[in-house]
Amino acid sequence: MSLRRPASAQTIPSSARKPGDRSSRRALWLGLAFASPFIIGFLFLFAYPIAASAFYSFTDFNLFQTPRWVGLDNYSQMFGNPTFWQSLGNTLYLTVIGVPLAIIISLAGAHLLNFPVKGQPLYRALVYLPSIVPIVVGGYLWRWLLNTQYGFLNYFLGLFGIDGPAWLQEPDWTKPAILLMTFWTVGGTTIIYLAALKDVPQELYEAAEIDGxxxxxxxxxxxxxxxxxxxxxxxxxTLIAFLQIFTQPFILAQQRLNTPSAGPGGSMLTFAMSLYQNAFAFLKMGYASGMAWILFVLTLVITLIVLATSKKWVHSANN
Amino acid sequence: MVIAPLAACSTGGGSDGSQGTTTITFSYLWSGPEAESLEKIIADYNASQSEVKVIGVSSPDFQKQLTSMSSSNGSFDISDNFGDVVGSWASKGILAPLDDYNIDMSGFVPSSLTQMKYGGKTYSLPIAIHSQLLMYNKKMFADAGVQVPTTMDELADAALALTKTDADGNITQLGLGEAAPGATQRMIAAAFGGSWWDKDGQPTPLNDGNIQAMTWYQNLVNKIGPDKIAKFVAGYGQYQSDQDPFFSGKLAMRIDGEWNGVGIPKVAPGLEWGVITIPGASPQYKDTTEVTASTLFIPANSKHKEAAAKFLAYMVSPDAMKAFTVALGNMPALTSLLDSSADYSAIENFSAFADALKSPNAYAPSSAVSAGEYMTDLNKAFDSIASGNETPKKALEQVESRVSSYSK
Amino acid sequence: MPTINATVSPMPQVDARAPGKRTPSRHRLRQIRRYTLVILLALVFLFPLLTMVSTAFKLPSDVFHAPPNLWPREWTLANFAEAFDQIPVWRYLANTLFISGMSVLGTVLACPLVAYALAKVRWRGARPLLIIVLATMMLPPQVTMIPIFLIWNGLGAVGTYLPLIIPAFLGTPFFIFLIRQFLLGVPDELIEAARIDGASEFRTYATIVLPIARPAIITAAIFQFMWAWTDFLNPLIYLNDASTYTLSIGLYSFFGQNTVAWGPLMAACVLFTLPALLLFLLGQRFFIGGISTGAFK
Incomplete structure (x- = not known):
């Protein structure tokens, strides 16, 4: 399993020599030298920023004046703020519906791409193609497809006698629109599934078939x-990607002159979007840092929950 | 190859030329024909003297403007926005105070100058004033046999009578539309005696008049169908282009500003349009208008404030302001120019907008620190109201619950 | 593993061309069903791109026409001319190419170094560092976004390309991990042999390890290029002068002014997508291979 493999000890070269040994000290220097770009990177782009972000989240800070310590004010404001809950709700809506559907679509797609028919490399390339399209381009393309008067989506729906909604204007339909756009780029997930399907031993299927x-x-x-x-x-x-979703709703909600926008009735305001607006449109850096920490904890907790339940449904190769 | 683009991108602030000429960048929100008119004025200035060379950049992007000003390295030395942002920006230290420079601040329309001040200092100066009135398409009114409304009830009736749908129930013509999302809702509150701010500029979303106005609006929208309107609005063409719904005769009425007096003859010649004041729900609330100012300011991160101030002084001097406002169809912010309206007589319906400034019910949006956040929340509430998802009271109560978290 | 040839192979010869002649066998019917399904799948994913291209070549009267038609009534290059007129396309292309190219350079220089330290140098820090690399992969970028912005702002580098390029030179966790996984598969004997010959550690790395790791490094380079090419959030935060914009931000800015100029917008989108498409066609086996290792999507 890709995520756990690195943590298992066998792949790490174990030092046979005792620490303090001359060649072990030499190895230490070598390791540090080779790893130095990332060690510097880690300190400046991860370690310090994480600590700083935690500090800022307890301050009132607008970028120009020195941060002023306000204790838990940012957090208590957040929890009393309907916009915070709305952005969290929008994000969870997208995640709860988006993750299972994205998984199902990719798996179904991988099944089709695994059929023994000619031209599969071409079909596979076409399914993956949208994933290399710049996300901004994808956003405008979908705005055009979703256009109520000139777009193809409602035209196709019309062929089936369905009167398509105003996708980007009606609050109830904006999140389905975001989901449609994200499902268009499941090519990467599909290809990972395809590789997994090809790895399933053929004998197992044959045995099952014999069993009827x-x-x-x-x-x-x-x-x-x-x-x-x-x-x-x-x-x-996929879960992590949905919890952090930013560019798709940001582009779909974009307004003339790029004034801060949240889509009709705030229906497209995701957590990451709200965080960006608080930081760079309202210059509430302290409050936004607090939101970042909430997002961090939320991601961690949900990931751990999924990992915890995985023992029940993930088939281990050992048994 | 490595050095060149890096060097090129760090020169945004401008650089000192060899013969004592300072080059400054003027990034403005105007675009299209308005930007062309502005470029002419800049060219005139550059030709008139050799101390300051101004490079104009059209950048109609509010977010980028703020991003540039909130970093230590800005990309421009002077820019423009509306008066209501001044308080918020000045309080954070984004803008450079103008008092220390040699700029004549005496002749401005007094009301236009109040928004420019924060904590006793002046941070911005108005170049043009705007008022908003109810514009209507004369031909569409005549065709439908509808009279110009004088009360809000009549306005609702007219809006309904002028809305047409095709056989499938899709709107083909809308009675009352918006220039920008939420603009109409914001501006009709005053017609019911409402206001979004108190005397100190603090948010008052739950004001009685506001709720009445939003109820009026929701009733009107519900009679037509919010989803149908959403669909029609989705097909709107570019604002102020020949596809603009008002310009192309798909919209019978819109509350909008005086710049249309230049825009319509240029883009949609032959469109017959009239202007009336926004009707009041009762007589004491008639002739309301939202007065805003286009202002020029120098960001605190500019490295050429002295030169930028010289150019700013020129832009708000009578000659340049007249050239600018006549070209854009705006009202000048200098009392002397405003009183000599002969220069502006060629602009369609100009006098109606200019007269509106004198109305006792004219008001300016708050320039309080929280204005930006409050507007974003209000627009969200307007959406919920217009789509029928929330009652006006509930939507505005949600805004009220946000107010305590705004920056102060 | 797909080859380049596979992608440019002509349309598949569908077996079910004349199904009516004989009574089709069950197998035949199943094949027809399979072809239909998989071709339909490919078309669903392709269709939006087709509308992008077709809109780019349409006249305005054709663009704003209901119901929409896929095939332009009249082909025109007017939208491209308009796009070039309104958007400094060449400038944005050059800017984006520069940023992407420098990021690739940084990735290619830094990531194999760190990966080597994690996979082949026997030192005490290898394991803790690996855990750190994996942990940072999980970290939402929003957590570090604001302090990093403040660091660059303090250095006066906001508005330059440095914030977009330098991080690549400090190693990207994803690519470090990818190359490390690859290096684990390289037999230690190869490296030991060079060490015994008296080659310095760096020389061993440069002459033995780097050439072997080439497939993984190329995969990392391609993905880094794509990330930088399509990145939106970082240029949005760091670039504020129109002359420095990348294509992402250039398009975003253009749309902010002309929310309904669909023809020119789609033309610009086509121009923006083409380089990525070209890279995809040339390097498809690295794409598919890179994804299939599961390190990223």
């Missing part, structure tokens, strides 16, 4: 357990 299992049974009894470690990885990666 139909396609659905074979999927439940063979495929799903065999790919469950990959699913765990995908769920975590």
């Amino acid at each position: 299992a139909g396609a659905w049974r074979r999927f439940l009894n063979v495929t799903w357990p065999m790919i469950s470690p990959v699913t765990l990885f995908q769920v975590i990666v």
Whole structure:
């Protein structure tokens, strides 16, 4: 399982010599020298900023004046603030609906791309293609597709007798619009699934077929357990991506002259967007730092919950 | 190859030329034909003297403007915005005070100058004043046999009578539309005696008049259908272009500003439009208008404040201001120019907008520190009201609950 | 592993061209169903891009036409001319290319070094550092965004390209991890042999390890290029002078002014996507390979 593999000890060269040994000290210097770019990077781009961010979250700080210590004020303001809860709600809406659907779509897509038919490399390339399109381009492209008068989406819906909504103007429809756009770029997830499907030993299917299992049974009894470690990885990666979603809603909600926008009725304001606006449009750096910490803790807790439940549904190769 | 682009991008602030000429960057929010008019004035200034060379950059992006001013390295030395941002920015130290420079501050329309001050200092100066009135398409009114409204009830009736739908129920023509999302809702509050601010500029979302106005608006929208309006608005063309819904005859009424007097003849010649004051819900609330000012300021991170101040002084001098406001169809911020309106007679409907400034019910939006956050929240509430998702009271109560968290 | 040839192969010869002649066997029917499904899937993903291209070549009257039509009634380059007229496309292309190129250079220089320290140098810090690398991969960028901005602001570097380039020279956790995983598969004997020959550690690294790790380094380089090419949030925060904009921010700014200039906007989008598409076609096996290792999407 990709996420855990590095933590297992066997891959780390264990030092046979005792510390303090001459060559061990030489190795230490060598290691530090080779790792020095990242050690510097870690100190300046991670360690200090994390600590600083925690500090700022307890201050009132607008970028120009020195930070003023306010204790837990930013956090108590946050919890009493409907915009905070709305942005959290929007983000959880996207995550709770988006993650399972993205996983299902990718898995279904991978199944199709695994069919024994000619031209699969081409189909696979086409499915992945949207993932290399710059996200800003994707945003404008979807704004155009979702246009109520000239867009293709409502035109196609019309062919089925469905009167398409005003996707980006009606608060109830903006989040489905964001989801549609994100599902268009599940090509990466699909390709990881495709690789996993190809790794499932063929004998297992043959054995199941002899037992008289139909396609659905074979999927439940063979495929799903065999790919469950990959699913765990995908769920975590997709989850983190959705919890931090920024550019898609930001572009879909963009207004003339780039005034701070949250979409109709605030329906597109995600947590990361709200954080950006507080920091760079309202210059409330302290408050925004507090939001960043909430996001950090939220991501951590949800990831740990998923990992904790994974023992129940992730099939381990050992047993 | 490595050095060149890095060097090129750090020269944003401008540099001192060899013969004592200081080059400054003027980044402005105007674009299109308005930007062209402005460039002419800049060229005149550059030709008139050799101390300061101004490079104009059209950058109609509020977010970038703020981002540039909030870093230690800005990309411009002078810029423009509306008066209501001054308080917020000055309080944070984003703007350079102008009192120390040699700029004549005596002749400005007094009300336009109050927004420019913070803590006893002047941080910005107005170059133009704007008022907003109800514009209407004369032909559409005549075709529908609708009279010009004089009360809010009549306005609602007219808006309904002028809204047309096709066989599928899709709107083909809308009675009352908006120049910008939420603008109409913000501006009709005064017609019910409401206000979004108290005397000190602090937010008062739950004012009775505000709730009445929002109820009026929601009733009107509900009669037409919020989803239908959303669909129609989604197909709007570019504001002030030939696809502008008011310019192209898809919109019968809109509350908008005096610059249309230049924009309409230029872009949509032949459009017959009239202007009336926004009707009042009762007589004491008639002739309301939102008065704003376009202002020029120098960011605190400018490295050429002295030169920028010289250019700013020129821009607010009578000759330059007249050239600028006549070209853009705005009202000048100097009393002497405002009183000699002969120069502005060629601008369509100009006098109606100029007269509105004198109305006792004219008001200016607050320039309090929290103005930006408050506006963002109000616009959100306006959305919820217009879409019928919340009652006006509930939507505005949510804004009220936010007020305590605003920057002070 | 797909090859470059595979992507440029002609359209598949669909077996089910003449299904009516004989009674199709069950297998045949199943194949038809499979082809239909997979081609439909590919089309769904491709279609939005087709509308982008078609809109870019349409006349305004055709763009604003309901119902929409995919095939332009009349092909025109007017939108491209308009896009070049209103957006300094070449300048933005050059800026974006410069930032992406420098980021790639940084990644290629720094990441293999750190990966080597993690995979092949026997020192006490390897394990703790690896855990740090993995932990930083999970960290939401929003947590560090504000303090990093303040650091660059303090250095007077906001508005320059430094904040967008320097981090790549300090190693990106994702790529360090990717290359480290690759290096684990390289037999120690190769490296030991060079050490015994008396080569310095750096020389061993440069002459033995780097050439072997080339596939992983190229994969990292390609992904770094794509990330930098399409990045939005960082240029949004750090660039404030229009002459320094990347394509992402240039488009964003253009849309902020002309929210309905769909023809020119789509033309600019096509120009913006082409270099990425080209890189994808040339380096597809690195893309697919890189993704399949599961290190990133």
